Structure formats: C-alpha cells, structure tokens
Amino acid sequence: MLSIHNTKCECGHQNAVGTVLCESCGKPLMEDQQQNEPLEMRYDGIARRSQKKNQNLIDRIWSFFSSVKIAIYLIVLTFLGATLGTIYPQENTFINNFDIAAYYESTYGTPGKIYQMLGLSHTYESWWFITLLVMIGTSLVICSLDRILPLYRALSKQQIRKHLQFINRQKTVYSAKVDEPAEAWVEQFAAQLKRKRYRVHMDGSALLAEKNRFSRWGPYINHIGLILFLLSILARSLPGWQMDSYITIADGATVPIEGTNYYVKNEKFTVDFYTDDELPPELKGQARAKLYETAAVLYTCSSGCEAGETPVLEEVARHDIIVNSPLKYKGLKLYQFDFDLTPKLISVKPMLINKETGEQYGPFELTMKDAALNYELGPYKMRLIANYMDFAVGENGEPTTLGREPNAPAFVFLITGPGLPEAGQPYMYFPMQKDKEKFGQDQINGALASKVEIKVDGMQNVNFSEASTSLNVRVDKALNFVWVGAAISMIGLLMGSYWQHRRIWLRIDDGQLSLGAHTNKNWYGMRADVAGALQKIGVTVDPKSLDNGGNNA
Amino acid sequence: MSLVDLSSDAFIAAFFLYCFAFLFYVIAIAGKKWSNRDPFQHEKRWGRIAFITSSLGLAAHLTFFFTRWAGSGQIPTSNMYEFMTFLGMAIMIAFTIIYAIYRKALLGMFSLPLTVIIVAYASVFPQEVQPLIPALNSIWLKVHVTTAALGEAFFAVGFAAGLMYLLRVVDFNSETKEARRSRFWVEFSLYTIIIIIGFLVAVFGFRAAGYEAQFSQEMSTVDAKGIESSKVETVDYTLPPIVKPYNSEVVHADSFLGMTDTKLEAPSWMNGVNAGRKLNTVIWSIIAGTILYGLLRLVFRKPLGAVIHPVMEGVDPDDLDEISYRAIAIGFPIFTLGALIFAMIWANIAWGRFWGWDPKEVWALISWLYYSAYLHFRLSRGWQGLRSSWLAVIGFVVILFTLVGVNLVIAGLHSYAGTN
Structure with a gap:
C-alpha cells in the first residue's frame, strides 16, 4: 500500500494511491489516459477510498456500493421491477379481506394465477423490491461519502498555477501569443471575469477564477434528502408510528376509534350533485357529485371508556370534512373516504303481543347498537341472548353475521311469562319485514310463534339514518420527516441543476497564453463566459472554437 | 360571445400559427441550399420569422388557457382535452426557453410538429368544460398538474433534440451491421410518430364522415x-x-x-x-x-430517415447532444417537484396517504427513476452522444405511457382522465 515512489508528483506533492490528477498542480498521473485527449476531470481526479488496493471484505462492499455503475443498475432494476406491479391491481387496492388467490384466477385467468403465485400481487411489499430500495439507500450513502470528503478537500486547497498539461488538456481551451506584459494582461482579464461574478485568485502571471462552487454540493445534498426520505419510510413500520383504519358512522351516531381514546360523531352527511344548469349538454342528467361533506365532531373519552360502560365525552375538534380537507387533531387525521346512501336502521319500538289473548305490552326501545340486555313487559320478561347485525345462515346451518353493519339485523330473546316454560323459550326477531319473510321468522320460532309475537306498529316506531359516511383514520408520525427529506432533496437538485461550477485557469509563459476551463455541466455556458471575457479585452473568438473535443459530461 | 367561445377561437388560432411556424422553420433550414442566397442570412431571417410566428402561437395558446380558466371558473387541466392542450403549451414554453439559450432554428423544426401533434391529439377528446368532481377540487390541481406537465415538456424538447441527433449522425451510406441496425430503429421511431398521425387522420376522418x-x-x-x-x-x-x-x-x-x-x-x-x-x-x-407511411415512401422512394438526414448536414451533433442533455437537466427538477413532491402533498391531503402505489404514481416514479438513470449515465464514459440520444428518445416514450398509456390499459385512481 505504501507505494510512495509512484504517487509523488514532480511538483513535490504527495498524492494518495488512485489519484488521477495531482491534487496540487493538476498534472495527469495516470498515463493510461491517451496523450493530448481532454482530461478525465470527474471529482477533480481525486483518489477515493473505493480505489484502495488489496481490499478486504468491507473494502469490497464499500467499492461495490460506491460505484455509479452499480447505482445505475440498481435504479434500472428498480424501475423494471416497479413496472411488474402495474400489470394487475395490487392486493392493497382491496380493502376487505377476501379470497385473493381466487380473485386473481377468476378475474384474469391463468396469467392472473401465476401473477399472484409469484407474489407480484404485492410487488411493492415483496422482499426483493424492499431489498432493492435498501440497496439504493446504501448506494446513496456510500457513493456520497466516497466522493464528498476527498472532493471537499481538493476544492478547498486549490493551487492557482497549474501544470501546463492540465490546462491544455481541458475541454475548453484557448492559447495565443500575448504581446503585453503578462501581469497587466492577467489583471485586465481578471477584471472582466469579476464582472461575470467569478472569484478570481492571481499568482503573478497565473490565474484561477471560480464561480458557483456550491453547486458541486447539490447532488450530495439531494442524496442526503433521499436517504432521509427512505429512512422515514422505513420508520413507518415502527409500532405506533402509523395507523390506517376505516370507520363507518351513520348520521347522528358516535363511534369510538379503536386503539385510541377518541370518539367521532357524524352530525350530518351531505352529498351535493351538480344541477343540470351547471352541466354541459353531454353530461346533463348524470349524477355528477359536487361535494361530499361529513359534519364531524371529535371527542376524547375522559371516563367510563371501558367496553360496556357509558363513556363521558369531551369535544376536542369539529370540522366539516370534505375530500381535500380532512379533520386534523394532534397528528390524527380523518379523511372523507366513502359514503352509503342506503338507509340504516338505528332503533325500533316494537310491541310484545300475546297472540292468544290479543293483549299488547310495550312499546320497548330496541337499538341496533348496544341493545339493552333485559326487558320487562307486563307479565313477560325478555333477555337478549344473541344478535346478528347482518344475519346469514352459515355453511353448517348455524346462524352467523356477515358484518357489523345493520343490513339484516336479527335478535334472539329468551322470553319467560304466562304460558311459557319457567326456563324461558328462545324467540328470534327480525325487525325488518323483508328479512322476516326471507329467513322465515315464524318457522324458526315454531310453536312459540303462535303464542307471542314481537311486532313494530307503523313507521313512526322505526328510527333510521338516511346516510352513513366512511372515514379513513390516519396517523403517520413519519410524515414530517418525509417532507423534510423531500425538501432537502429538492434543494440539492435545484443547486446542482441550475447552477454550474465553472473554473478558468490560465498562465502566461514567455508571452504564450494557455487557458483552460472546466465546468461540471453546460459547456455551452462555459465557452460563452470565456469568449465573452476575451471579447471585452479585445480578443474575438468564436465560442465554438474553444471546444477541445471530448465528452459532454 | 362568452369567454369560453373566445377561448376556442384562440385555440384554433394557436393551432394554425403553430402549423405556419413549423413551415417557416422548415424553410429556414431546408431553404439554406436554395440558390442565390447567403445561407447564414437566410437562416437568420427565416429563423426570426418562424420564432415570431411560434411565439404568436404561444401567445394565442396562453389566451386560450386563461380565457377558458376565467370563463369556466376552474383551471383547464382537469380532463384529457385540457391536460393535453396544456402539455402542448408547456412544450412551447420549454421550447421558447431552450431556443432563447441556444438560438437554433433547427430545434423549431422538431419541437413544433411535436406540439402540433399533441394539440391535435387533444382535440380528439370531448372539449366541453366539465365541472370538477370533489377529488379534483383543490389548489393542488393547479400546482401539481402544471409543474408536472412543464417538466414533461422539457423532456419532450430533450426527445426532439435527441431524435435530431440520431437523424444527424446515423450513417445512411455504410452497410455495416451497426449502421443498418441504427437506421432501422431511427426509421422505426419515425414510423411510430406517423402512426400517431395516422390515429389523428382516422379519428378526424371518420368524425367528419359522421360514422357511428x-x-x-x-x-x-x-x-x-x-x-x-x-x-x-x-x-x-x-x-x-x-x-x-x-x-x-x-x-x-x-x-x-x-x-x-x-x-x-x-x-x-x-x-x-x-x-x-x-x-x-x-x-x-x-x-x-402504415398507409400514410407507405404513401410517403412511394413519394420519396427512400427511407424517411434518409429524406431528413441531408437537411441536418452542417449541424454540429455536439450541440444537439448538449441541447438534449440540458433540456432534460432543466426539466428533471421541475418534474420531480410537480410529478412527485406536489403529487405526494396532494395525495396526502386528498387520500390520506402520500404514496399508494397507484399505477399512475408508479409510472411517475418509473419515469423519474428512468431520467435519474439517464443523468447518472451522462457521468459515465461512452454514454454521451448516440446512446444518450437513444435514452432521451425512449424516455419520452416512457413519459407518454405514463400520461396516456396508463389510462389506456390500466385502470386506477387517475382514470377520470377519459381517453378515446
């Protein structure tokens, strides 16, 4: 590793192994670059850690991730991989769980089945995709570290008088005979460069002019922003950092947000449609929504918060939630997600009828949600022993419920009273007429059906909500870090894209002017600067003629 | 006359001004070889005429945009017709900026037809003002769509310059395998553009005939x-x-x-x-x-690339390479801001998540990754010039797929932008 003899430049500067251009005078040290071709100026020809010889394992990993070529491969693999996830809808577009495998096969046939089996139905959560993102993150860190420190060092101690080969082998060059005294010419030229906002350093007949060095840090700042962005996405998998759930609330109802101390009330859900006057002829008659709005109130529970108790609620926030305007309270956000305009039963006030005598008892209030367990009606006593909000008959003939929404509510009471066994007899009650017929309430209750009946008398005893709203409940603690990362990345991007680091070196040796200029981007502008400054001191050159060939980096 | 009607007239004026500007740019470049004139003076004179015409076209287009905005009370970027006309306008803005830097009349010869095709494509879609659905009713509609489109417009100019580079450097005499392959793909690119024109011919032809x-x-x-x-x-x-x-x-x-x-x-x-x-x-x-392409081949009796190639002589390929790179480098931050950052901010406000892997989002990310790969390739030796131009051309195909293709073949949250 200590190969001193071949890294010492003729100017006496000791360079690190892997240095392409002497850090001090700029003389090319690697002679594999063909003579007289423009120099490879990337990172000012500095030596980087990744170029170390005799590498151990860590060095090899470092070298691997510090390579721009590897970074490009990773980017390309990532976007090719990402395309796969757009072939069919991803699993996360389905909110309720159902048989996903069957869905892909029945909807898309064999290709769909293969797609699902390969795990492409959750491409963006798959191990290989996450691995690619982590590798890109690693590459961002190592690429930046590998270059930024040596580059910073090289740029902060630049020599003014550079080696002639260094100057003459730049991509933008100019040489001519100067008749005036060298130092006077340099002074004159320096004045023009200063007017172009260059910072000029002079050393007798040699000059270094530089501007917008800060733009060199742009890409690194951009990368730091991206790293922060990726890290904050990873942080979202920390417990408690993220919450994403859905609640459905009928008009007027108040429901708890599970896993929190909050309750939300939907005071009123409104949907507005455009009137025909507001629609162009082609769309008239269509129900084009104009506004969905949930008048929501957020409460915290101060006592009695356990299940079965009556919670004491305190209002903390109130907001008319519309799409694009969520309710926000201390990191909790409620978004308008969906709505349902089918009426939902809230409560009924039925009577209990003794069918043999015709006597009626009640009415009693039966709420769909949190119904009371015991009822006393005249000589009868009823105990609620089961309820099903969305009644269905299961595979084994067992009664079951399809969900928690009262789409087809059913209640089972244990009734005791005159003419009934002492232990009581179960009675099944469907508040909705359609369900009563569909599921055959009388058949289920058998002989009991001819003794007693629970019945609602008239619509005035039915209480239902006209609409219900679905809200998306979100907590995302990583969000602020995401925005900070994006902002830093954007600042770096702007710095690196809209400003360029331009440098001009020149020296006059015995009346012979040699000028070389370098920029990291926009050679057109670089040439225009040189030609413009020369023009001002009476030297006319075509900017294009300054080009020494080579690549537009 | 209502503002929206006035705006339609301004749109038609813009369309014809663009067509004439294209013609003038062609005269500026192709006319250099005409007898009894100084080529340099000719290009300068006609270049100026063409630039004035295309700027008038842009002015008319801006008039269309703002009068429609005033007349309808909502920014005209909410359906496919409005978005595509806006993209056309953004390309003209990007072109004008790049032209102001490099002053190459040739750039107009390639950017103008691109604008004309996109504006004509926009006219395929229903043109009436459609009231906004709740999801689109946000300030971010204005901010996100306009910046994303402007970024894409710079990529479009990068594409035009890249295609010019290819037409300039591809060797039409050599019979090496390499040259033949390049010729084939350049010709294929031109054929693809003609298919888009074919689409316009078919749609407007049958529409004129009233077919149903x-x-x-x-x-x-x-x-x-x-x-x-x-x-x-x-x-x-x-x-x-x-x-x-x-x-x-x-x-x-x-x-x-x-x-x-x-x-x-x-x-x-x-x-x-x-x-x-x-x-x-x-x-x-x-x-x-294909019929159109066949007819053109019959008229010229040689590949279209070989027809355009001689016009490009005397143009410095390095300039084209530089213009293409610079247009993309200018567009990249704008695209990042508009298509990703503003999009994430809006998605977070409207849908409660800043990123949801919706196909349109994924394709915006793919476009962004593609162009970041392009920018990193430029740092590597051997990726300037020919390869870089191919990347610029393919990149615009990726952008077009993101804008149009996703709506065409994949359904998702952005499906409001109905396509034909």
Missing part, C-alpha cells in the same frame, strides 16, 4: 367485498369496428365498406375503461399510419 356504431357489453365486476355483479353497458364507436368490446353484441353500426359487425373481440384481460374501443382505435391507427 354501438355495442352492448355485459361486464362483470368484483367489488371490494368480493361480490361479483354484472351489468350491461353500451359502448359507442366512432371508428368502424374491427374489434368489438369483450362479451358484447352489436346494437347498431353504420356500414363501412359493407361491414356492419365483426367477429373479433377484445381480450378479457384488458382492464381499462372501454378497452375494446381503445384497442379498435389502436388497430385503426396502425392501419392508417
């Missing part, structure tokens, strides 16, 4: 709860059916060359809205484009 056909399609859908339901929808065709919608019956079809029905059905796996009609349109575009 109607199908009833039985659609089965599976909702979020996994419950399957089916409904019958009618699908209107404005091009004669070669392919009918999947699982459909003809209701009525005007006769075209005696055809009133077709046996071919669109495959079931095409999920987009009106996939059958779109596939039919694509087939018609290919037919019309």
